Amino acid sequence: MGTGAMNATRAKLLAAAADTLREDGAAGASARGIAGRAGVNQALIFYHFKTVSELLDAACRHAVDEAVEHYRNQFAAVTSLPGLLAVGRELHQRERAIGNVAMMAQLMSAAGNDPVLAGAARYAMRVWTAEVESVVERVLRGSPLAEVADSAGLARAVSASFIGLELYEGVDADGAAHALDSLERLGVLVEVVNDLGPIARRALRSKLKGAAVVR
Amino acid sequence: MGTGAMNATRAKLLAAAADTLREDGAAGASARGIAGRAGVNQALIFYHFKTVSELLDAACRHAVDEAVEHYRNQFAAVTSLPGLLAVGRELHQRERAIGNVAMMAQLMSAAGNDPVLAGAARYAMRVWTAEVESVVERVLRGSPLAEVADSAGLARAVSASFIGLELYEGVDADGAAHALDSLERLGVLVEVVNDLGPIARRALRSKLKGAAVVR
């Protein structure tokens, strides 16, 4: 990968840092906690990454790049809304199992007191939303929904909501499953509006004009 | 308030604990950090609450009760979807300023390693979703949307999404504002479906039957 000589210990630390964030949370992500999981000496973190925050930063960026790369092809193949929902379902389950969403949730809640982690969190959200946005934009093209849907904003809303749902799942798994089911059910609404075609489009347009005046 | 004799120090610690979670996050919520903010001795936390976790637990439950109580009347007065969106907008801004959503986000991300905090997080989500659910249920009654909308699940999804958006806002304020705008814009879609009345209802019903078969 270009310049970066990939030392074995470095790689172990990157993997262990992400895993620690996923499984033990930000509270457990201490130098000793990470090094212990990696099976290496604690001092090596400071040799390779200067600070714990910078290790976490590098680990999260790496994990996000890898995760997004994995979905690039599937995202590119999506052209319809039902297709997007199907990919979204798979993505949700896979990412839950791997723990990337949990990692991002921990990263974001720790970002408040740590500028370095804040940078990593911003990067993670930027990369994810960029990917989601391109798909949403493509799928909405030609749909009556394009009248009211802003793909850039929706991509951000969806990504952020995933973070919240992940945290919720850690606290009340049944409740979170219930929430996800109800969101999926709402997909039917989208399909119906799509099927209604010109009728929906006209109704949305006139409604928007009225709202614009009120504003 | 019933049995609990409200000691002044106890009250100061409860307030300081919630504030610390809001402003310094879970990482800053140490015994010394909280006691310092309350202007009392650190050892008093253990005298009054036995452990730091139990102080945070009590503080969050208290803050959530207070916050929900504040909206009970406004929620009860809502009967229409536009009315619900208006209350939601006000709620979002007020709670952002007060910091209760941030507090809950920190609580939930710390809940993974701490059973006591997990209990507090569960309680907070339960209280909030119960309140939201009753409004959503009432507002959807009679609407074609009731065909696809599950108020219990949606209330959970909305509450969880608020948490995620709060964390996102801490990392990228512009992006979060963009996300919220796009969600508000989506409210128009809901109004249109409502206006379509029987047409939308029929379309949703037949679509649901088709989907049921596919499943």
Added chain:
DNA sequence: GTCTATAAGATGATAGAC
């Protein structure tokens, strides 16, 4: 590049004076 040892400080929690 990796180790041991250690500094310098923060943390949860307790004992005991007042």
Added chain:
DNA sequence: GTCTATCATCTTATAGAC
């Protein structure tokens, strides 16, 4: 009920041997 003082442990980070 509140304080001081303290313990044992954990933290980040560094120095220096190998």
